[in-house]
Amino acid sequence: MKHLLSTTLTLTALASSYAAAEKVATPIPIGIAVAQTSNTALLGQEQVIGARFAEKYINARGGINGTPIKLVFQDTGGDEAGAINAFQNLITKDKVVGIVGPTLSQQAFSADPIADRAKVPVVGPSNTAKGIPQIGNFVARVSAPVSVVAPNAIRTALRLDPKIKKVAVLYAQNDAFSTSETGTFQQTAKDQGLTVSTVQKFLTTDSDFTTQVTAVLNADVDLVIVSGLANDGGNLVKQLRQLGYKGSIIGGNGLNTSNMFPVCQQYCDGIIIAQAYSPAQPSANNQLFVKEYSAQYKKAPPQFAAQAFTGVQVVVDALKVIDRKKKLGEWELADLRVALNTQILVGKYSTPLGAISFDKEGELQQADFYVAQIKMKDAKTGSFVFLK
Ligand code: PYR
Numbered sequence: 001m002k003h004l005l006s007t008t009l010t011l012t013a014l015a016s017s018y019a020a021a022e023k024v025a026t027p028i029p030i031g032i033a034v035a036q037t038s039n040t041a042l043l044g045q046e047q048v049i050g051a052r053f054a055e056k057y058i059n060a061r062g063g064i065n066g067t068p069i070k071l072v073f074q075d076t077g078g079d080e081a082g083a084i085n086a087f088q089n090l091i092t093k094d095k096v097v098g099i100v101g102p103t104l105s106q107q108a109f110s111a112d113p114i115a116d117r118a119k120v121p122v123v124g125p126s127n128t129a130k131g132i133p134q135i136g137n138f139v140a141r142v143s144a145p146v147s148v149v150a151p152n153a154i155r156t157a158l159r160l161d162p163k164i165k166k167v168a169v170l171y172a173q174n175d176a177f178s179t180s181e182t183g184t185f186q187q188t189a190k191d192q193g194l195t196v197s198t199v200q201k202f203l204t205t206d207s208d209f210t211t212q213v214t215a216v217l218n219a220d221v222d223l224v225i226v227s228g229l230a231n232d233g234g235n236l237v238k239q240l241r242q243l244g245y246k247g248s249i250i251g252g253n254g255l256n257t258s259n260m261f262p263v264c265q266q267y268c269d270g271i272i273i274a275q276a277y278s279p280a281q282p283s284a285n286n287q288l289f290v291k292e293y294s295a296q297y298k299k300a301p302p303q304f305a306a307q308a309f310t311g312v313q314v315v316v317d318a319l320k321v322i323d324r325k326k327k328l329g330e331w332e333l334a335d336l337r338v339a340l341n342t343q344i345l346v347g348k349y350s351t352p353l354g355a356i357s358f359d360k361e362g363e364l365q366q367a368d369f370y371v372a373q374i375k376m377k378d379a380k381t382g383s384f385v386f387l388k
Contacts, residue, residue, distance in 0.1 A: 031099040034103045040229065042259040046257055046259070109132075142311050158192060169200070174204055214243075231260075276366070
């Protein structure tokens with residue numbers, strides 16, 4: 001018994017000292033924490049596709065200087081608890097070198113601090129609210145902020161219809177991204193000389209928007225701007241049209257997916273949405289990405305997929321630089337995570353989004369932005385048409 005006990009103690013001591021000096025696994029594990037379930041999966045599904053495509057694309061080109069990567073997926077669902085759980089699993093169980101995720105800013109404000117405290121780098125693929133890079137030193141994003149992207153939609157709407165004067169603004173008050181984005185939309189509308197006639201709130205869990213639509217119709221506006229997510233936003237647009245609204249509609253980034261088409265159906269037609277990605281971005285890297293992606297999926301990559309791909313690419317490109325100085329297999333995991341974060345922030349990347357880099361806080365530096373308009377062929381099929 002005494003012997004057994006001391007053996008157990010020795011093994012425990014050995015295990016903990018081994019854990020302290022834990023090496024990096026091969027293939028190199030990179031965490032993907034996005035929404036694979038819940039309404040947020042309308043956005044997350046495109047991210048899963050973009051990330052999986054990145055894994056295949058990168059490993060076909062030799063991975064990290066000959067060492068393959070392995071993406072580890074943890075479903076965040078649509079809420080904060082799910083994101084926290086996914087992050088914790090990736091950090092402690094899956095022992096990833098870094099995390100691309102989560103899907104929503106609302107989730108990032110809860111989950112990113114956990115990675116930050118654990119000194120695990122996070123690259124936000126679709127977190128566009130104000131304040132995301134400032135969560136901590138280990139948080140960067142490849143999704144340009146609402147302050148940069150959203151104003152383009154209003155400028156384009158005014159170009160398409162210079163007679164627009166009165167605006168109704170609606171937003172999901174329980175979602176951090178939507179409240180951030182509506183702030184930008186409202187400010188831009190005023191800066192452009194428009195009158196914000198009514199501001200209406202809703203919840204991302206709402207399905208009946210009669211109150212808000214009635215207020216919009218009473219305000220007699222020529223432009224409606226919606227900041228919400230794909231399911232609530234899609235239903236809101238549908239009810240606006242069904243109850244007789246005829247003017248222009250701008251949707252924010254939460255509505256930026258063809259997965260919304262089954263929700264608003266033919267009523268999606270005409271929605272104007274600013275884009276942080278275009279398949280037409282002319283860089284050689286993007287054109288190759290578009291060619292291979294389109295060959296596999298029979299359609300051009302959407303923004304959420306391109307940004308998820310970019311998130312994985314940034315982690316991989318940074319790891320390549322580190323690996324050239326000291327092979328990844330010789331690193332201790334904790335040290336590699338810190339070195340990876342440093343390298344992510346100083347690197348320059350040729351991605352589907354064009355040439356990008358980060359400022360010292362982890363904010364994205366990106367040059368090219370676009371605006372698209374949804375064109376529905378019928379109640380089921382449609383596309384995003386990029387506007388010049
Ligand atoms: C966000 O949650 O930040 C989005 O852009 C959807």
